[in-house]
Amino acid sequence: MKIEYKINEPVSTDQFIELLKDSTLGERRPVDNRECMSGMISNSNLIVSAWHEGQLVGIARSVTDFHYACYLSDLAVSQNFQKLGIGKQLLSLTQAQLGPECKLILIAAPAANAYYEHIGFTHNPRCWVLDRS
Incomplete structure:
Protein backbone atom coordinates (compact mmCIF):
# COMPACT_ATOMS: atom_id res chain seq x y z
CA MET A 1 0.00 0.00 0.00
CA LYS A 2 1.52 3.30 -1.08
CA ILE A 3 1.12 6.22 1.32
CA GLU A 4 2.16 9.68 0.14
CA TYR A 5 3.17 12.23 2.78
CA LYS A 6 2.83 15.98 2.18
CA ILE A 7 3.87 19.08 4.10
CA ASN A 8 1.32 21.93 4.26
CA GLU A 9 -0.79 20.44 1.46
CA PRO A 10 -4.22 22.12 1.45
CA VAL A 11 -6.81 20.06 3.32
CA SER A 12 -10.47 20.98 2.99
CA THR A 13 -12.76 21.30 5.98
CA ASP A 14 -14.76 18.30 4.70
CA GLN A 15 -11.64 16.14 4.35
CA PHE A 16 -10.54 17.11 7.86
CA ILE A 17 -13.94 16.37 9.40
CA GLU A 18 -14.25 13.00 7.64
CA LEU A 19 -10.78 11.94 8.77
CA LEU A 20 -11.47 12.91 12.38
CA LYS A 21 -14.74 10.98 12.34
CA ASP A 22 -13.03 7.95 10.79
CA SER A 23 -10.19 8.00 13.28
CA THR A 24 -12.47 8.28 16.35
CA LEU A 25 -10.81 11.62 17.21
CA GLY A 26 -14.07 13.15 16.02
CA GLU A 27 -15.62 12.02 19.31
CA ARG A 28 -13.52 14.70 21.05
CA ARG A 29 -13.63 17.45 18.42
CA PRO A 30 -16.49 19.81 17.45
CA VAL A 31 -17.08 18.12 14.08
CA ASP A 32 -20.64 19.49 13.90
CA ASN A 33 -19.37 23.07 14.16
CA ARG A 34 -18.21 23.71 10.62
CA GLU A 35 -16.96 27.24 11.34
CA CYS A 36 -14.77 25.98 14.18
CA MET A 37 -13.44 23.07 12.12
CA SER A 38 -12.66 25.40 9.23
CA GLY A 39 -10.77 27.72 11.56
CA MET A 40 -8.86 24.80 13.08
CA ILE A 41 -7.54 23.61 9.73
CA SER A 42 -6.97 27.01 8.13
CA ASN A 43 -5.13 28.55 11.09
CA SER A 44 -2.67 25.72 11.69
CA ASN A 45 0.81 26.66 10.56
CA LEU A 46 2.23 23.15 10.17
CA ILE A 47 0.20 20.33 8.65
CA VAL A 48 1.73 17.01 7.72
CA SER A 49 -0.72 14.77 5.91
CA ALA A 50 -0.86 11.19 4.66
CA TRP A 51 -2.71 10.30 1.45
CA HIS A 52 -3.69 7.02 -0.17
CA GLU A 53 -4.93 7.23 -3.76
CA GLY A 54 -6.00 10.85 -3.26
CA GLN A 55 -7.79 10.21 0.03
CA LEU A 56 -6.65 11.88 3.26
CA VAL A 57 -5.86 9.01 5.65
CA GLY A 58 -3.76 10.76 8.29
CA ILE A 59 -2.89 14.17 9.65
CA ALA A 60 -0.58 15.81 12.16
CA ARG A 61 -1.93 19.33 12.69
CA SER A 62 0.24 21.75 14.67
CA VAL A 63 0.67 25.33 15.79
CA THR A 64 4.31 26.25 16.24
CA ASP A 65 7.02 28.90 16.34
CA PHE A 66 9.39 26.26 14.81
CA HIS A 67 12.13 27.06 17.34
CA TYR A 68 10.97 26.49 20.91
CA ALA A 69 7.54 24.87 21.02
CA CYS A 70 5.26 22.97 18.70
CA TYR A 71 1.77 22.14 19.93
CA LEU A 72 0.51 19.06 18.12
CA SER A 73 -3.22 19.76 18.13
CA ASP A 74 -4.33 16.63 16.27
CA LEU A 75 -2.72 13.35 15.29
CA ALA A 76 -5.32 11.28 13.47
CA VAL A 77 -5.12 8.21 11.26
CA SER A 78 -8.12 6.60 9.59
CA GLN A 79 -9.09 3.38 11.40
CA ASN A 80 -8.52 1.32 8.23
CA PHE A 81 -4.93 2.61 8.05
CA GLN A 82 -3.93 2.32 11.71
CA LYS A 83 -1.06 0.09 12.85
CA LEU A 84 0.84 0.66 9.59
CA SER A 92 8.77 12.11 12.33
CA LEU A 93 8.01 14.43 9.43
CA THR A 94 6.57 17.01 11.81
CA GLN A 95 9.76 16.97 13.87
CA ALA A 96 11.86 17.25 10.70
CA GLN A 97 10.21 20.64 10.03
CA LEU A 98 11.19 21.98 13.46
CA GLY A 99 14.40 23.47 14.78
CA PRO A 100 16.75 21.23 16.80
CA GLU A 101 15.63 22.66 20.18
CA CYS A 102 11.91 22.70 19.45
CA LYS A 103 9.79 20.54 21.78
CA LEU A 104 6.76 18.67 20.48
CA ILE A 105 3.90 19.08 22.97
CA LEU A 106 0.46 17.43 22.96
CA ILE A 107 -2.51 16.59 25.10
CA ALA A 108 -3.32 12.92 24.67
CA ALA A 109 -6.71 11.30 24.79
CA PRO A 110 -6.79 8.87 27.72
CA ALA A 111 -6.83 5.85 25.38
CA ALA A 112 -3.70 7.13 23.59
CA ASN A 113 -1.47 7.58 26.65
CA ALA A 114 0.21 4.19 26.22
CA TYR A 115 0.86 4.90 22.53
CA TYR A 116 2.72 8.14 23.17
CA GLU A 117 4.78 6.64 25.98
CA HIS A 118 5.62 3.68 23.71
CA ILE A 119 7.01 5.96 20.99
CA GLY A 120 9.21 8.01 23.33
CA PHE A 121 7.11 10.90 24.66
CA THR A 122 7.62 11.85 28.31
CA HIS A 123 4.53 12.38 30.49
CA ASN A 124 4.24 15.85 31.98
CA PRO A 125 1.35 16.46 34.42
CA ARG A 126 1.59 20.27 34.30
CA CYS A 127 -0.98 21.02 31.64
CA TRP A 128 -3.68 23.54 32.45
CA VAL A 129 -6.80 24.41 30.46
CA LEU A 130 -8.96 27.52 30.79
CA ASP A 131 -12.36 27.03 29.16
CA ARG A 132 -14.35 30.05 28.05
CA SER A 133 -17.37 30.69 30.25
Whole structure:
Protein backbone atom coordinates (compact mmCIF):
# COMPACT_ATOMS: atom_id res chain seq x y z
CA MET A 1 0.00 0.00 0.00
CA LYS A 2 1.52 3.30 -1.08
CA ILE A 3 1.12 6.22 1.32
CA GLU A 4 2.16 9.68 0.14
CA TYR A 5 3.17 12.23 2.78
CA LYS A 6 2.83 15.98 2.18
CA ILE A 7 3.87 19.08 4.10
CA ASN A 8 1.32 21.93 4.26
CA GLU A 9 -0.79 20.44 1.46
CA PRO A 10 -4.22 22.12 1.45
CA VAL A 11 -6.81 20.06 3.32
CA SER A 12 -10.47 20.98 2.99
CA THR A 13 -12.76 21.30 5.98
CA ASP A 14 -14.76 18.30 4.70
CA GLN A 15 -11.64 16.14 4.35
CA PHE A 16 -10.54 17.11 7.86
CA ILE A 17 -13.94 16.37 9.40
CA GLU A 18 -14.25 13.00 7.64
CA LEU A 19 -10.78 11.94 8.77
CA LEU A 20 -11.47 12.91 12.38
CA LYS A 21 -14.74 10.98 12.34
CA ASP A 22 -13.03 7.95 10.79
CA SER A 23 -10.19 8.00 13.28
CA THR A 24 -12.47 8.28 16.35
CA LEU A 25 -10.81 11.62 17.21
CA GLY A 26 -14.07 13.15 16.02
CA GLU A 27 -15.62 12.02 19.31
CA ARG A 28 -13.52 14.70 21.05
CA ARG A 29 -13.63 17.45 18.42
CA PRO A 30 -16.49 19.81 17.45
CA VAL A 31 -17.08 18.12 14.08
CA ASP A 32 -20.64 19.49 13.90
CA ASN A 33 -19.37 23.07 14.16
CA ARG A 34 -18.21 23.71 10.62
CA GLU A 35 -16.96 27.24 11.34
CA CYS A 36 -14.77 25.98 14.18
CA MET A 37 -13.44 23.07 12.12
CA SER A 38 -12.66 25.40 9.23
CA GLY A 39 -10.77 27.72 11.56
CA MET A 40 -8.86 24.80 13.08
CA ILE A 41 -7.54 23.61 9.73
CA SER A 42 -6.97 27.01 8.13
CA ASN A 43 -5.13 28.55 11.09
CA SER A 44 -2.67 25.72 11.69
CA ASN A 45 0.81 26.66 10.56
CA LEU A 46 2.23 23.15 10.17
CA ILE A 47 0.20 20.33 8.65
CA VAL A 48 1.73 17.01 7.72
CA SER A 49 -0.72 14.77 5.91
CA ALA A 50 -0.86 11.19 4.66
CA TRP A 51 -2.71 10.30 1.45
CA HIS A 52 -3.69 7.02 -0.17
CA GLU A 53 -4.93 7.23 -3.76
CA GLY A 54 -6.00 10.85 -3.26
CA GLN A 55 -7.79 10.21 0.03
CA LEU A 56 -6.65 11.88 3.26
CA VAL A 57 -5.86 9.01 5.65
CA GLY A 58 -3.76 10.76 8.29
CA ILE A 59 -2.89 14.17 9.65
CA ALA A 60 -0.58 15.81 12.16
CA ARG A 61 -1.93 19.33 12.69
CA SER A 62 0.24 21.75 14.67
CA VAL A 63 0.67 25.33 15.79
CA THR A 64 4.31 26.25 16.24
CA ASP A 65 7.02 28.90 16.34
CA PHE A 66 9.39 26.26 14.81
CA HIS A 67 12.13 27.06 17.34
CA TYR A 68 10.97 26.49 20.91
CA ALA A 69 7.54 24.87 21.02
CA CYS A 70 5.26 22.97 18.70
CA TYR A 71 1.77 22.14 19.93
CA LEU A 72 0.51 19.06 18.12
CA SER A 73 -3.22 19.76 18.13
CA ASP A 74 -4.33 16.63 16.27
CA LEU A 75 -2.72 13.35 15.29
CA ALA A 76 -5.32 11.28 13.47
CA VAL A 77 -5.12 8.21 11.26
CA SER A 78 -8.12 6.60 9.59
CA GLN A 79 -9.09 3.38 11.40
CA ASN A 80 -8.52 1.32 8.23
CA PHE A 81 -4.93 2.61 8.05
CA GLN A 82 -3.93 2.32 11.71
CA LYS A 83 -1.06 0.09 12.85
CA LEU A 84 0.84 0.66 9.59
CA GLY A 85 3.31 3.19 11.00
CA ILE A 86 1.52 6.21 9.54
CA GLY A 87 1.21 8.01 12.88
CA LYS A 88 4.90 7.54 13.61
CA GLN A 89 5.83 8.82 10.15
CA LEU A 90 3.58 11.86 10.57
CA LEU A 91 5.34 12.63 13.86
CA SER A 92 8.77 12.11 12.33
CA LEU A 93 8.01 14.43 9.43
CA THR A 94 6.57 17.01 11.81
CA GLN A 95 9.76 16.97 13.87
CA ALA A 96 11.86 17.25 10.70
CA GLN A 97 10.21 20.64 10.03
CA LEU A 98 11.19 21.98 13.46
CA GLY A 99 14.40 23.47 14.78
CA PRO A 100 16.75 21.23 16.80
CA GLU A 101 15.63 22.66 20.18
CA CYS A 102 11.91 22.70 19.45
CA LYS A 103 9.79 20.54 21.78
CA LEU A 104 6.76 18.67 20.48
CA ILE A 105 3.90 19.08 22.97
CA LEU A 106 0.46 17.43 22.96
CA ILE A 107 -2.51 16.59 25.10
CA ALA A 108 -3.32 12.92 24.67
CA ALA A 109 -6.71 11.30 24.79
CA PRO A 110 -6.79 8.87 27.72
CA ALA A 111 -6.83 5.85 25.38
CA ALA A 112 -3.70 7.13 23.59
CA ASN A 113 -1.47 7.58 26.65
CA ALA A 114 0.21 4.19 26.22
CA TYR A 115 0.86 4.90 22.53
CA TYR A 116 2.72 8.14 23.17
CA GLU A 117 4.78 6.64 25.98
CA HIS A 118 5.62 3.68 23.71
CA ILE A 119 7.01 5.96 20.99
CA GLY A 120 9.21 8.01 23.33
CA PHE A 121 7.11 10.90 24.66
CA THR A 122 7.62 11.85 28.31
CA HIS A 123 4.53 12.38 30.49
CA ASN A 124 4.24 15.85 31.98
CA PRO A 125 1.35 16.46 34.42
CA ARG A 126 1.59 20.27 34.30
CA CYS A 127 -0.98 21.02 31.64
CA TRP A 128 -3.68 23.54 32.45
CA VAL A 129 -6.80 24.41 30.46
CA LEU A 130 -8.96 27.52 30.79
CA ASP A 131 -12.36 27.03 29.16
CA ARG A 132 -14.35 30.05 28.05
CA SER A 133 -17.37 30.69 30.25
